Amino acid sequence: MAPRIDVTDLDLYYGSFLAVQGVTLSIEPRSITALIGPSGCGKSTFLRALNRLHEVVPGARVEGKVVLEGSSGQVVDLYGSDVDPVDVRRRIGMVFQRPNPFPTMSVYDNVAAGLRLNGARMNRSALDDLVERSLRAANLWTEVKDRLDRPGGGLSGGQQQRLCIARAIAVEPEVLLMDEPCSALDPISTLAIEDLMTELKEHFTIVIVTHNMQQAARVSESTGFFNLAGPGRPGHLVEINPTGKIFSNPDNRATEDYVSGRFG
Amino acid sequence: MARVPRRPGDRVFAGTATGAGILILVVLAGVAVFLVTEAWPAFTAPPAALPGGTGLAGYVAPLIFGTLVAAVIALVVATPLAVGIALFITHYAPRRLAAALGSVVDLLAAIPSVVYGFWGIAALAPSLVPAYRWAEKHLGVIPLFAGPASTTGRTMLTAGLVLAVMILPIISAITREVFSQVPALHREAALALGATRWETIRLTVLPYGRSGIIGGAMLGLGRALGETLAIAIVLSTSGGITLDLISSSNPSTIAANIALQFPESSGLAVNALIASGLVLFVLTLGVNALARRVVGRRADLSGAT
Incomplete structure (x- = not known):
């Protein structure tokens, strides 16, 4: 079920502003891929391009290729002219930074x-x-079985985020995208979500954007590091490698500076 | 805690603000006192002395009925239309068209009501006559279309439709404002689930905007209840309470009745008119208070975010 995602030469624009440039990477099925990098480097924008949510922002557009390759070998170009973004989003679920149950x-x-x-x-x-x-x-x-008929907005922040995860996986997507899912949560709720991700990767391909490098190190198999050359310049993928390698012996000097906190 | 020294600027500003606030209450109370004192003789007068000879209740009841029927027709027609316009402008139209369309709808609010009245009597009413004839013939079993169909088109239904156009901009402006404030977070939650555009609207925009729709409709209702000139021009008034919407004999509305009768009234008849005005005052106040409560509830509805 869980597909592999191949991204080739992806450029992401907001109007005429090039936000992310030339991303090429592969995301393995039934694993967790973490995307790290400084604020504004385009990792969230990149994530939103994977389920065609980037284009709902007025003026936003995409160049390049994102291909979903199922385990049985069928291949779908997500940005193909005959592909309905609604179908893409059904296959690729998303969990957002702030819990957003329907209030x-x-x-x-x-x-x-x-x-x-x-x-x-x-x-x-x-x-x-x-x-x-x-x-x-x-x-x-x-926690909620006795109050299924109560408003979703009445739960605690961590419960709301898990409710959003339940909502996302209920439609049985093949890929789960998570955009800093724990940044608004306390450490205990964060741990609960991380445990959950580890269970979910048995069935899904998971991509998570995080600012928390310990989190990336704890949960992910591969880690991609995004960076930007300077203010107003597009973000780009510096390297993507097995998480152990990124945090101990990365290929790129900038990655090492970032993960060791010597950035900038 | 140490006493903060009061600065003169603060004191002046607080004084003028409080004064302005009190002034509004004084004006409102003044209007209320005037209405009550001037209406009082009509309350205490013997029934035969009042116009119509059936007492104050008998005099005012058809007017209240006419006012409510015209306003309800306006509301039933205008609300779905206004919601549709607001949805189109906020979620379907290309941005440049949306801005243009928005200002055109707002412009409808700037047309004086006398112009609406002329449009109603000169253009809308005659063009509706064939429709009324058809309704009488084919839908005559329904009391609303019992007939006899008006030959001039100056019916309760025409008056209600004119009112509908007049309150359209109020309702659509408020719903548009609320619809455009739906948090992107909610919209994206629906989109990310694989919702189509309409499903996204149904899941997020309509629930979020519901109290805005109700509040806008209530404000429109307030306007429709008080509208005078357009009704006075359009509506042919010669009858009492009737469910028939397409005949020439209709009850008048409170506001139109006052405008038409006041110049020719004297003595107790004036007091009776003012008493009907008091009823309208209370009615509109009630509707506006209700609208405020509904719109105020929006804060709770927006939930956790």
Whole structure:
């Protein structure tokens, strides 16, 4: 199920501003790939290009190739002219930096929201099962099972973020993108999410953007380092390597400076 | 805590601000006191002495009914239209077209109501006559279209439609404002789940904007209740309470009735008119208070973010 992602020569623009330039990398299936780098280096923008969310910003556009290669060998060019971005986003789920459950919806409806889209009809018991399975997978079930009908906005920040993860995995995507999912959370909630990611990588291809280098070192198999040459210049991928190598013996001097805190 | 010395600038500003705030209350109270004292004789007068000879309740009831019917027609027609316009401008139209369209809709609010009145009687009413005839013939079983169909088109339905156009900009301006404030975070949550554009609107924009729609509709209702000139020009008033929307005999509305009758009234008839004005005052105040409460609830609805 979990596909491999091949990115070739990706340029990302906001209007005429080139935000990210020339990214080429491969993301392995059933593993966690972490993207690190200073603020403004374009790692979040790059992440949002992987599920075609970048282009919903007015004026934003993409050049280059992103190819999804399933385990059975079928290949999809995400930016192909016959590809519907809605389908791409169904296959590639996303969790955002700030927890964003739908505030007017109950816990249950939040998880079921994606399942009810695109005219899908499910009978109640099948839906109940899927909601429970998703909440269990997100390690949230025991905490919310008695208040499924309460607003999702009433949960704590860490619970809300796990609710968003449950919502994202309920539609059974193949890839899960996480944009600094723990930056608004306390260390205990962060640990809960990290444990969850380790479980989820059995089934998904996970890409996580993080500012927390310990987190990248803890959870990921590969780490990509993004940097930018200066203010107003485009961000670019400096190197991507197995996480152990990035943190002990990186190919690039800039990477070593960044991960050891000698940056700038 | 140490006492902070009060600076003269602060004192002057606080004084003028408080004064302005109090002034508004004084004016409002003054209007209320005037209405009550001037209406009082009509409350205490014997029923036969008032116009119509059926007492104050008998005099005001058809007017309240007419006011409410015209306003409700306006609301039912204008609200969905305004929501559609607001959605189109905020989420569908290309940005340049959206700005142009927005200002055109706002411009509708700048047209004086007398112009709406003339448009209603000279253009809209005659062009609706065939439709009324058709409605009488085919939908006549429904009490709303019982007929006889008006030959001039100056019916309750026409008046309501004119009002609808007049309150359209108010409702669409407020809903547009609320719709455009839907946090990107919510929108992207829906998009990232694989929602289409309409599903994104249904999941995020409409729930978020619901109280804005209600609040805008209430403010529009307030305007429709008080509208005078357009109704006075368009509506043919000769009847009492009736559900029939397409005939020439309609109850008047409170505001239009005051405008039409006041110059020719004297004595108790004036007091009766002012009493009807008091009823309108209370009605509009109530609607506005309700609108404020609904719009105020928005803060709770926006949830955790």
